[in-house]
Amino acid sequence: xxxxxxxxxxxxxxxSDSQGAPLQGMTLLAVEDSRSASDMLRLMCQRSxxxxxxxxxxxxxxxxxxxxxxxxxxxxIGLPDGDGTLLIRDLAARRDRPAVLAMSGDPDLAQxxxxxxxxxxxxxxxxxxxxxxRQILLAVxxxxxxxxxxxxxxxxxARPDPLAxxxxxxxxxxxxxxxxxxxxxxxxxxxxxxxxxxxQDGEMARIAHDARLSGVTGQEALRRILADRLAVPLGxxxxxxxxxxxxxxxxxxx
Numbered sequence: 001x002x003x004x005x006x007x008x009x010x011x012x013x014x015x016s017d018s019q020g021a022p023l024q025g026m027t028l029l030a031v032e033d034s035r036s037a038s039d040m041l042r043l044m045c046q047r048s049x050x051x052x053x054x055x056x057x058x059x060x061x062x063x064x065x066x067x068x069x070x071x072x073x074x075x076x077i078g079l080p081d082g083d084g085t086l087l088i089r090d091l092a093a094r095r096d097r098p099a100v101l102a103m104s105g106d107p108d109l110a111q112x113x114x115x116x117x118x119x120x121x122x123x124x125x126x127x128x129x130x131x132x133x134r135q136i137l138l139a140v141x142x143x144x145x146x147x148x149x150x151x152x153x154x155x156x157x158a159r160p161d162p163l164a165x166x167x168x169x170x171x172x173x174x175x176x177x178x179x180x181x182x183x184x185x186x187x188x189x190x191x192x193x194x195x196x197x198x199x200q201d202g203e204m205a206r207i208a209h210d211a212r213l214s215g216v217t218g219q220e221a222l223r224r225i226l227a228d229r230l231a232v233p234l235g236x237x238x239x240x241x242x243x244x245x246x247x248x249x250x251x252x253x254x
Contacts, residue, residue: 021049022133026140029053029070031061031087032103033080034195036160036168037124041074044126048133057081065091071140072099074122077109078190085116092117099139105194105205125160125198160198162234168195173226182215189222199238204229 028045032038033056045052053070055061058081065073073091077084084102091100102113103122110121119139126132137143172192179185193208207225211218229237 021047023136024049026050026071026136027053027068028136029055029061029064029068029073031055031058031073031075031079031084033057033076034168034191034198035171036164036195036198037076037103037126039161039164040126040159040198044129044132047129048136050136058084058087061087062090069096070098072101072136074101074103075118076194077102077104077106077113078187078194080187085113088113088116088118099136101135101139105197106190124194125200159238160195162237165195165199165237166230166234169226169229173223173230176219176223176226179216179219185215185219185222186212189218192222192226201229 023045026049028041028050030038030041030052032041032054038054042052042054053064053068055064056079058079061073061075073087075084075087075091088100088102091097099119100117101120101122102110102116102118103124103126104110104113105124107121107123110123113121120135122132122135169192172188172195175188175191176185179188189208189212193205193212196202196205196208204225207218207221211222
């Protein structure tokens with residue numbers, strides 16, 4: 001029996017009758033503090049046959065990794081207790097390292113993540129489903145072959161749950177009310193920018209991006225946009241999907 005410090009593989013997920021589950025039996029650890037991002041990842045994993053565990057901070061992730069050895073670790077770059085590249089470096093130095101994929105709503109962070117030892121970089125919003133499956137397969141097995149072509153709707157980007165998105169915005173507003181320095185403001189603004197990108201909210205993404213660069217001086221604009229979005233009915237929080245090619249927008253929303 002392995003010792004108390006030896007990582008253990010989690011039990012495999014139950015076998016699926018679907019041939020379209022290319023990640024069947026895999027266990028993924030998502031190091032992600034956003035509820036909406038975690039929910040989207042969980043849904044994609046469920047549809048792919050994989051099991052997902054979540055750690056909302058570096059500390060919790062390290063606790064998980066002392067007990068379990070997932071097939072892949074998906075690490076958000078901006079975490080409440082530090083930079084995700086710190087964990088990526090630690091994992092890259094392991095002799096028995098899992099596949100490590102960095103995640104961020106800021107594509108400019110891709111180079112730093114890969115230089116830290118990440119196998120790949122996933123830009124938020126993550127998806128579509130087939131692309132996500134191929135990225136995980138390539139990182140874990142070296143192959144991108146999917147068992148069967150996916151339905152056409154699986155080519156669309158994943159979309160967050162409105163309630164999870166609302167919870168993320170509420171969490172960001174609470175954190176911002178206590179932020180007193182540039183470092184903390186930069187983290188909160190980065191969190192909001194990632195959430196805004198997932199919900200395709202260009203205005204909020206722009207304001208959060210500016211606040212991430214300006215620090216405390218950008219707090220007021222960030223506070224206003226969060227208050228504005230929290231006042232919106234849940235059903236209107238997420239922009240409707242674009243119409244299909246050749247289909248009028250009015251017909252798409254009907």
